[in-house]
Amino acid sequence: MTLKHLSDAAAALQISRRGLLFGAAAGTAGAAMLPAAGFAATPETDTIDLSQRHPFYGKGPQAGIMTPPQRYVFFMTFDLTTQDRQALQVLLARWSAAIAQLMKGETIGQVEPDRAEAVGLDTAEALELEPAGLTVTVGLGPNVFSDALGLAAHRPALLRPLVDLPSDALKPDLTGGDLSLQACADDPQVAYHAIRDLARIAKVTGTAATRWTVMGFGRASAGKGQATPRNLMGFKDGTRNIVQPADFDRHVWVQDGPDWQRHGTYQVVRKVQMHIENWDTDRVSDQNAVFGRHKLSGAPLTGTKEFDTPDFAKTATDGSPVIQDTAHIRLAAHENNEGVKILRRGFNYTDGINQFGFLDAGLLFLSYQNDPAHFERLQARLGASDALNEYISHIGSGIFFVPPAPTEGSYIGEAMFA
Numbered sequence: 001m002t003l004k005h006l007s008d009a010a011a012a013l014q015i016s017r018r019g020l021l022f023g024a025a026a027g028t029a030g031a032a033m034l035p036a037a038g039f040a041a042t043p044e045t046d047t048i049d050l051s052q053r054h055p056f057y058g059k060g061p062q063a064g065i066m067t068p069p070q071r072y073v074f075f076m077t078f079d080l081t082t083q084d085r086q087a088l089q090v091l092l093a094r095w096s097a098a099i100a101q102l103m104k105g106e107t108i109g110q111v112e113p114d115r116a117e118a119v120g121l122d123t124a125e126a127l128e129l130e131p132a133g134l135t136v137t138v139g140l141g142p143n144v145f146s147d148a149l150g151l152a153a154h155r156p157a158l159l160r161p162l163v164d165l166p167s168d169a170l171k172p173d174l175t176g177g178d179l180s181l182q183a184c185a186d187d188p189q190v191a192y193h194a195i196r197d198l199a200r201i202a203k204v205t206g207t208a209a210t211r212w213t214v215m216g217f218g219r220a221s222a223g224k225g226q227a228t229p230r231n232l233m234g235f236k237d238g239t240r241n242i243v244q245p246a247d248f249d250r251h252v253w254v255q256d257g258p259d260w261q262r263h264g265t266y267q268v269v270r271k272v273q274m275h276i277e278n279w280d281t282d283r284v285s286d287q288n289a290v291f292g293r294h295k296l297s298g299a300p301l302t303g304t305k306e307f308d309t310p311d312f313a314k315t316a317t318d319g320s321p322v323i324q325d326t327a328h329i330r331l332a333a334h335e336n337n338e339g340v341k342i343l344r345r346g347f348n349y350t351d352g353i354n355q356f357g358f359l360d361a362g363l364l365f366l367s368y369q370n371d372p373a374h375f376e377r378l379q380a381r382l383g384a385s386d387a388l389n390e391y392i393s394h395i396g397s398g399i400f401f402v403p404p405a406p407t408e409g410s411y412i413g414e415a416m417f418a
């Protein structure tokens with residue numbers, strides 16, 4: 001099934017919108033603002049293959065990290081409601097079996113045969129829907145590796161709560177969690193259904209209760225010609241990210257420790273609220289300075305095309321740096337952080353309107369790295385000096401170890417219980 005009929009209409013809209021955009025670019029900023037060559041070759045149709053499936057079982061990392069980002073995410077964390085080790089084991093086994101079915105586009109069948117009339121059947125809202133590229137990625141929080149659960153000896157070496165970071169404005173009810181689920185799909189109802197039914201399994205088995213959640217959108221490419229999606233500040237987000245397998249090996253996957261942790265990774269999640277109305281009153285030239293990039297083309301201020309390498313040494317005629325000292329990309333770039341790179345897999349989110357009548361929206365920032373200190377290093381610099389801080393607040397946070405995928409017949413984290 002495709003969305004061709006919808007996208008044909010969207011393509012027509014896009015054309016007129018692009019026309020406007022390019023006209024504006026040419027009128028205000030001249031050649032430096034022209035889009036990269038690839039952009040002009042954008043096809044006029046944009047289809048999603050909703051029959052796409054990703055395997056859950058396998059040797060190597062869980063799906064949903066290296067998988068090209070889907071359009072929607074439903075992220076949820078859970079608190080354990082028991083210290084019974086076997087109950088956690090059963091939950092992880094049931095979640096694994098259910099996720100494998102969900103990712104194939106199947107129903108999860110019966111959960112509690114004895115109480116089938118109340119909770120046994122799939123909740124059905126995804127019944128006629130295709131797999132929609134669903135991936136569900138499971139994370140284990142620091143409290144899972146406790147003495148009470150008999151798992152302290154299995155704690156991944158670098159798993160611990162994140163340190164306090166500058167500019168943190170964390171709300172307790174948007175922070176922490178013992179388990180995390182990241183469901184990504186090209187159909188929002190498929191992602192919602194997956195989390196809903198997995199939360200239900202946690203509840204009916206008396207093992208874990210929901211803690212905090214974010215539903216996000218807009219991450220994946222909007223079509224072949226627009227490879228980098230835009231965040232709600234209107235900037236292309238993800239231009240310089242980890243893409244090469246060798247970089248995944250170097251910066252994302254855990255390479256040492258016990259076998260069951262290899263090809264695992266550390267997941268950091270931050271709910272970052274944007275002060276959208278403030279941002280919208282700012283001139284585009286100021287916004288460009290905040291990121292160190294051109295809003296329309298995505299090019300660094302020292303270049304003309306999106307994928308030009310930023311030149312952090314370049315100065316203007318008055319001697320000031322072209323990419324200012326407090327620019328987001330200067331503070332975050334690997335060139336200025338002893339080679340540190342993280343995989344970013346963020347999504348836009350909206351919570352509607354806040355109590356003051358302002359749009360309540362932002363970025364669900366998700367990053368994967370083989371050492372949480374790498375995230376902390378970057379956020380310590382950004383939180384202290386980023387020009388973007390005037391327009392954002394980090395209000396939610398969590399950290400989880402994401403074990404590798406189980407092989408068929410096994411389940412997430414099984415080796416911990418051996």
Ligand code: HEM
Nearest residue numbers: 231235236237238239240272329332333334363378379392
């Ligand atoms: C609302 C919050 C944020 C927004 C809107 C945002 C937006 C952006 C944008 C537009 C870019 C430039 C395009 C690109 O290369 O992807 C970028 C780059 C980057 N951001 Fe963020 N970002 C946010 C938060 C963060 C956080 C919390 C971190 C990590 C602690 C981070 C790390 C990076 C890194 C590593 C780069 C690439 C820099 C480079 O190598 O040039 N960002 N971000």
